[in-house]
Amino acid sequence: MNATLDKTSFEPRLTAFVCNWCTYTGADLAGTSRLQMDANVRIVRLPCTGRIDPLFIVKAFERGADGVIVSGCHPADCHYTSGNYHARRRFAFFKELIEFLGLPEGRITFSWVSASEGQKWREVVNDATARVRALGPFSGYPGTELPAWPAAGAPAPNPAPGGGGER
Amino acid sequence: MARIGVFVCHCGENIGRTVDCARVAEELGKLPGVAHAVDYKYMCSDPGQALIKQAIAEKGLTGVVVSACSPHMHERTFRRAAGGAGLNPFLCEMANIREHCSWIHEDREAATDKAIDLARVIVEKVKRNVPLETIRIPVEKRALVIGGGIAGIQAALDLADGGAEVVLVEKEPSIGGHMSQLSETFPTLDCSQCILTPRMVEVYQHPRIRLMAYCEVDAVEGYIGNFKVTIRQKARSVDETKCNGCGACQKACVVKNVPSEFDERLGKRTAIYVPFPQAVPNIPVIDREHCAYFKGRARGMKKDACGKCKEACARGAIDFAQEDRFVTEKVGAIVVATGYELYSIGKDQPAAGLKGYGEYGYGTVPDVIDGLQFERLASASGPTAGKLLRPSDGKVPKKIVFLQCVGSRDPAKGIDYCSKVCCMYVAKHTMLYRHKVHDGEATVFYMDVRAAGKGYDEFTRRAVEEDGAVYVRGRVSRVYRDGDVVKVLGFDTLNGTPVEIDADMVVLATAMRPRKGIEKLAQTLSVSYDRHGFINEAHPKLRPVETNTAGVFVAGACQAPRDIPDSVAMASAAAAKVLGLFSNEMLEREPTVARVDAALCAGCFHCERVCPYGAVEHKEVRDRKGNLLKVVADVNPGVCQGCGTCQATCPSKSVELMGFTDEQIYAEVNALAL
Numbered sequence: 001m002n003a004t005l006d007k008t009s010f011e012p013r014l015t016a017f018v019c020n021w022c023t024y025t026g027a028d029l030a031g032t033s034r035l036q037m038d039a040n041v042r043i044v045r046l047p048c049t050g051r052i053d054p055l056f057i058v059k060a061f062e063r064g065a066d067g068v069i070v071s072g073c074h075p076a077d078c079h080y081t082s083g084n085y086h087a088r089r090r091f092a093f094f095k096e097l098i099e100f101l102g103l104p105e106g107r108i109t110f111s112w113v114s115a116s117e118g119q120k121w122r123e124v125v126n127d128a129t130a131r132v133r134a135l136g137p138f139s140g141y142p143g144t145e146l147p148a149w150p151a152a153g154a155p156a157p158n159p160a161p162g163g164g165g166e167r
Numbered sequence: 168m169a170r171i172g173v174f175v176c177h178c179g180e181n182i183g184r185t186v187d188c189a190r191v192a193e194e195l196g197k198l199p200g201v202a203h204a205v206d207y208k209y210m211c212s213d214p215g216q217a218l219i220k221q222a223i224a225e226k227g228l229t230g231v232v233v234s235a236c237s238p239h240m241h242e243r244t245f246r247r248a249a250g251g252a253g254l255n256p257f258l259c260e261m262a263n264i265r266e267h268c269s270w271i272h273e274d275r276e277a278a279t280d281k282a283i284d285l286a287r288v289i290v291e292k293v294k295r296n297v298p299l300e301t302i303r304i305p306v307e308k309r310a311l312v313i314g315g316g317i318a319g320i321q322a323a324l325d326l327a328d329g330g331a332e333v334v335l336v337e338k339e340p341s342i343g344g345h346m347s348q349l350s351e352t353f354p355t356l357d358c359s360q361c362i363l364t365p366r367m368v369e370v371y372q373h374p375r376i377r378l379m380a381y382c383e384v385d386a387v388e389g390y391i392g393n394f395k396v397t398i399r400q401k402a403r404s405v406d407e408t409k410c411n412g413c414g415a416c417q418k419a420c421v422v423k424n425v426p427s428e429f430d431e432r433l434g435k436r437t438a439i440y441v442p443f444p445q446a447v448p449n450i451p452v453i454d455r456e457h458c459a460y461f462k463g464r465a466r467g468m469k470k471d472a473c474g475k476c477k478e479a480c481a482r483g484a485i486d487f488a489q490e491d492r493f494v495t496e497k498v499g500a501i502v503v504a505t506g507y508e509l510y511s512i513g514k515d516q517p518a519a520g521l522k523g524y525g526e527y528g529y530g531t532v533p534d535v536i537d538g539l540q541f542e543r544l545a546s547a548s549g550p551t552a553g554k555l556l557r558p559s560d561g562k563v564p565k566k567i568v569f570l571q572c573v574g575s576r577d578p579a580k581g582i583d584y585c586s587k588v589c590c591m592y593v594a595k596h597t598m599l600y601r602h603k604v605h606d607g608e609a610t611v612f613y614m615d616v617r618a619a620g621k622g623y624d625e626f627t628r629r630a631v632e633e634d635g636a637v638y639v640r641g642r643v644s645r646v647y648r649d650g651d652v653v654k655v656l657g658f659d660t661l662n663g664t665p666v667e668i669d670a671d672m673v674v675l676a677t678a679m680r681p682r683k684g685i686e687k688l689a690q691t692l693s694v695s696y697d698r699h700g701f702i703n704e705a706h707p708k709l710r711p712v713e714t715n716t717a718g719v720f721v722a723g724a725c726q727a728p729r730d731i732p733d734s735v736a737m738a739s740a741a742a743a744k745v746l747g748l749f750s751n752e753m754l755e756r757e758p759t760v761a762r763v764d765a766a767l768c769a770g771c772f773h774c775e776r777v778c779p780y781g782a783v784e785h786k787e788v789r790d791r792k793g794n795l796l797k798v799v800a801d802v803n804p805g806v807c808q809g810c811g812t813c814q815a816t817c818p819s820k821s822v823e824l825m826g827f828t829d830e831q832i833y834a835e836v837n838a839l840a841l
Contacts (some may be wrong), residue, residue, distance in 0.1 A: 015839055028237045031266025039277040042284050043267055044835050045238075047759065047827055050777070051811030059833060063840030079715065080810035081693050081779040090815070122271075 012066035012132040014041045016125075017056055019048045019084070022073035022114045029118035037122045038129040041069060048072065050083025054094040057108060058101065067107045067132035069124060074112040084112075106131050107138060169294040170202035172228040173286060174219055176210035176235035178265055183208075185269040187279045191234060194283045200294055202226050210235050211244055219245065220252035230293040231259040234286040237266045255298035257758065257826065262289040284839060291838035295831045299758040304805045306392040307499035308749045309334065313384055313688070314504035316344020318723025318734040320366050322502045325742035327375040331749050334496050335370065336398055337380045341446035342367055344506055348429060348539055350546035350553075352731060353595040354626035360445060360548065367447040380448055385493065387691050388781070390806050391718030392499045392754045402489040404453035405439075409484035412449035417441070419479035425457045427550070431540040433558060434550030439476045439485075443548060453485075460487060500718050500745040501692065503702055504738060505685060507724035509537055510574035510582065510678035517683060521581035524573060527646045527675060533559040534653050535646055535673045538592055545599045555603045557672045563604055564671035568655045569593045570643050571613040574678030582678050582699065587728040589676035590617045594627040596674060597636035609636040610668060612643050612657050620732070639666060646673050679728040692719050693779070702726050712741040720744055759826035760807035761814060767821030768799035774813035774822055775800060782806035783813065 018024050024045050030037070046052060049072030057068045070091065078084040091110055098105055109128040113121045132138075173195040177183035188206040196204035203226045209215050210233055222228055231254065233245045238261040246256035264282040272278040308331055312323045315337030323335045335342070346352075347367075349359035370376050379398060386397040405416075420437035427436040429443045436442075438458040439451050453476070455461040463472025477485040511517065512529035528535045534557045536544070547553035557564045571593055575586040590613070597609035616638070618624040630636045643657035652669040659666050681700040689696045694714040695703045702721045705713040712720050720741040723734035748754075761774075765788055775783040786801035800822065802813070811824035820829060 013839070015836065024237075025239060028239060028263075028266040031237070031268075031270040034270050036273060037271050039268075039272045039274065039281050042281065042288065042839050043263070044288065044832065044839075046811065046832070047824070048810040048812060051815050051824065051827060053815045053829070056832060056836060059836050060839070063837055065839065077695070078779075080808055080812070081695075082777075083779065083810040083812045086777050086812045086816065 010133060010137060012040050012129060012137070013064065014067040014069060014128060014132060015060040015065045016041050016043045016069035016071065017046060017049075017052050018043055018069070018113075019051075019072040019079070020045055021048070021079035022077065022112075023071040023121065025115035026113045026117045026121045029115065030121045031118075033118050035118055035122045037125045040129045040132075041125050048078065048080050048083035049087035050078075050080065052087060052090075054090060054097075057094075061103060061107075061138060064138075066135075066138040067109070067128055069109045069111070069128050071109075071111045071113045071121075071124060074114050077114060104135060106135055169200035169230060170226065170228050171198075171200050171230040171232060171290055171293055172219070172222045172226065173201055173204040173232045173234065173290060174210055174215075174222075175204070175206040175264075175286070176215070176233065177206065177208045178235060178269075179209065182235070182265050182269040182282075185272060185275055185278045186264055186282045187275060188282075190279055191264070191282050191286060195232075195234075195286050195290065198287060198290055201290060202228060211241050216244070216248040219248050223249065223252035223254050228254065229258065230254075230296060232262055232286060232289045232293050233259070234262040234264045234282065234289075237261070237263045257299040258293065258296050260289050260293050260296065262286040288835045288838045291834040292831045295828070295834055296826070299825055301755045302758050302760070302804050303753040303755055304390075304392050306749060306751055306754055307394075307497050308332065309496070309498045310500045310502060310745050310749075311336065311384075311394070311396055311496065311498040312502045312504060314344070314506055314723070314725070315339075315342030315370075315378075315380065316504060316506045316723065316734075317346040317363065317366075317731055318504035318506065318729075318738040319344070319502070320363075320370055321735045321738035322504060322722050322742045323370055323376050324366065324373065325739050326502075326745055327373045329742065329746040331375065331746060333373075333376045334396075334398075334498060335376055335378050336382045336384055337378075338383050339442065340381045340403070340440075340450075340452040341442045341448070342370060342378065342380060343443075343445075343447065345539070346731060347443065347445070348431070348546070349542045350549070351595065351599060353591045354620075354622040356595070356598070358547075360546075364445045364447075367445070371447045378448065379494070381452060382494075384688065384691065387501070390780070391716075392748070393805065394498050394501060394718065396496045396498055396501070398494045398496060400492045400494060402455075402491050403450065404455070404458075404485065404487055404489050405451055406484045406486050406489070407448070407450050409482045410450045410480075411482060412441075412451075413481070414441075414451075415479040415481065416451055416476035416485065419475040421473060421475055422457050422459055425454060430543045430550045431537075433536075433540055433543050445548075453487075500720065500748055502720045502722055502738075502741045502745065503688070503692065503694070503714075503725055504722040504734075504741075505682045505688065505725040507679040507728065508682050509539060510680050512537065512573065512675055512677055516581075518581070522579065524580065524675070526644065527570070527573065527673070528648065528653075529675060532646065532648045532653060532673075533557075534564075534648075534671065535675065537675050537677045538589070538596070541596055541674045545596070545603065553603075555600060555607075562671070565604070565606065566608045566610070566668065566670045567600055567672045567674060568643075568653075568668055568670040569596060569609065569611045569674045569676060570646075571611060571676045572678075573675040576614060582680070584678075584699070584728070585617065586676075586679040587617070588679065588730045590615075590627065591620075591623060591730065593674075593676050594618070594630040594636070597630045598634045601634040601636070609634075610670075611636055611638045612641055613638055614640070614642070620730075641666070679724060681725055685725060692716060694719050694721075712737055712744055718748070757809065758804070759809040759824065760804045761802045761809070761811065761822050761824045763800050763802055764821045764823070765799045765801075767819050769819055769821070770798050770800065771818065772800055773816045773818065774802075777812045777816045778807075779810065779812070780806050780808055782808075
């Protein structure tokens with residue numbers, strides 16, 4: 001959608017999925033401390049990173065986001081004791097699928113930001129924005145403009161260049 | 168069709184300076200389903216709230232979005248306002264355009280665009296909100312206090328005096344804790360047992376306190392207002408209902424040389440024992456590890472090796488066959504007051520991060536002792552009956568060197584915090600020493616003297632000015648035995664000179680650490696703890712006696728190093744919090760909990776495995792004839808805390824977290840891409 005813009009004027013859009021107790025509060029703290037940061041990130045508040053379905057991330061990209069941030073409580077600090085551990089396992093696995101989906105890994109940022117780390121939140125936001133800005137607009141999954149349904153017997157189209165071979 | 172009202176707040180200049188609030192309201196007003204959109208200077212003020220109420224009534228709004236500060240700040244305010252106008256409070260949500268927008272951006276254009284995005288996201292969410300009812304749960308007005316030291320005793324008494332039933336669980340055979348071991352207390356130098364034992368007796372006699380000594384908490388289920396606690400009553404081998412505490416069994420016991428835990432191994436006790444004469448309850452325990460009868464049985468002897476105590480007991484209270492018993496108690500709140508133990512100075516360390524102080528000779532040089540051992544030597548009820556005699560040869564020590572900060576403030580040895588009480592008790596020790604040995608010389612090696620507290624600084628000065636303690640600023644590198652004396656090699660950092668002292672005794676003021684096993688207890692209670700094992704309070708300033716688990720409170724040195732006044736204050740504070748909780752007949756909590764659609768659920772129970780609270784139960788689905796069709800998951804709304812991990816895990820998407828359903832979140836994500 002932003003393909004016509006040249007890279008210097010490109011302002012990426014990032015969606016952030018954050019937990020209510022650590023990162024959301026940390027972002028609040030960044031606000032109260034008046035820490036200036038890039039205005040490209042839109043936060044979606046969830047109770048816990050454990051609530052984050054990897055499909056949320058896929059959906060965000062599908063709907064035109066250029067980058068996604070996922071952030072929650074540090075290990076051992078989860079408000080719900082272990083939600084962030086489940087999230088961590090889920091995303092460790094999901095990372096392996098990212099490339100297969102045609103999403104360069106640099107577009108997704110996983111981090112832990114506690115309620116007292118307003119400063120760190122700013123770094124996460126600025127770093128992620130800079131990285132995605134350098135990558136340019138996300139133009140959909142490569143290969144998603146599928147050809148007509150392959151005739152019986154023909155090999156299935158491989159959506160990710162070089163990504164599907166080993167798995 | 169939804170009729171959403173959008174209320175954009177200027178927050179004075181806070182939002183209005185960087186965000187064009189009028190444009191936000193205008194843009195939002197164009198969205199389908201938005202029936203009303205206005206901006207106002209102060210939305211949280213009375214007129215601002217009245218604006219919301221009026222719009223709900225006049226425009227028949229089905230949802231409210233307040234674009235203002237963080238929901239952590241004012242969500243409750245606006246939900247109450249919406250509720251006041253007859254709208255279900257959970258149909259009101261906030262878009263955070265202050266902390267997450269106006270305060271962190273300067274570009275007015277970009278900030279306004281972002282504010283519009285953020286508000287639009289919430290509008291799309293609120294369109295899909297459903298009315299929720301606050302969950303009400305009954306409160307069991309009984310409290311469990313874990314730990315019978317001064318903090319636990321104070322909490323139990325305050326709770327019981329306030330009308331609550333209390334179960335007080337103590338792991339040792341007697342309550343009293345470390346305070347009962349102390350000789351005198353700072354800064355008043357009054358006798359510790361003289362002020363403590365009356366309170367112990369009060370606990371024992373209180374009609375609303377159930378004292379369970381020699382017991383441990385085994386398991387905890389449930390949630391605030393409704394905990395079910397399993398308590399293990401360890402086998403005393405003595406029938407509590409028969410024993411009258413006459414002490415005949417202890418006189419008859421043939422094993423007389425067991426190192427006494429109460430006297431910090433400086434004295435001896437029998438195998439059947441009460442820890443100290445004023446113990447509460449005054450009922451002995453058989454130490455099965457050292458008892459001749461049990462040792463004989465362990466060796467497989469057919470005949471009883473001993474039985475002297477049983478013969479001596481006129482009431483037939485000795486019961487060798489007694490076993491651990493489990494008792495279940497229902498309580499509404501829990502106070503954790505498990506206290507501290509001292510840093511172990513010798514080689515054996517409970518954790519890999521702790522290094523010990525081999526160079527100070529503790530455990531190998533008998534005249535090197537720790538602070539609690541000094542307390543026992545100085546105590547009138549101690550092994551020397553209050554005479555200050557050194558352990559090796561029973562001579563009166565003429566020179567004692569005290570080392571402060573042994574373990575504390577020493578990251579190289581594994582602990583970086585200050586133990587808070589050592590400066591004070593070392594000053595007290597030098598005074599007690601001088602009062603007992605008038606020509607004794609006390610030398611203190613210190614890093615800083617931290618005597619903050621009422622009468623504390625005056626007290627440490629008194630130790631120097633009236634009782635002649637010599638304070639040397641610096642650390643000690645080595646302590647070793649040299650013939651009859653204990654050599655202390657140190658460095659005076661103020662003079663810049665090495666110091667060498669031939670001491671008769673060395674006392675190490677060792678760091679305070681949380682009790683062994685605290686991690687396991689914390690996990691049982693699902694409360695968090697720091698890397699040292701101290702229980703984390705919910706907020707270091709504003710919620711100092713609450714934990715992150717609702718209904719579990721903390722008091723005393725299990726939270727951080729604490730002296731007696733601090734522990735007592737915390738205990739009373741925790742008791743006040745519990746009594747406040749008990750003043751409610753029913754507890755209200757947010758209805759953002761998970762719900763299972765039984766029709767969709769396949770009963771794989773992935774949700775049960777990931778739930779941190781054990782909130783997922785099994786429910787049978789039967790047809791009209793009563794035949795079992797399937798077993799599905801069911802969420803107990805009283806236990807569920809609303810993290811939503813189950814929903815992200817569920818393969819069939821049959822569990823939904825109210826307030827954060829998939830439909831709502833996908834609507835938010837979609838709204839961002841418009």
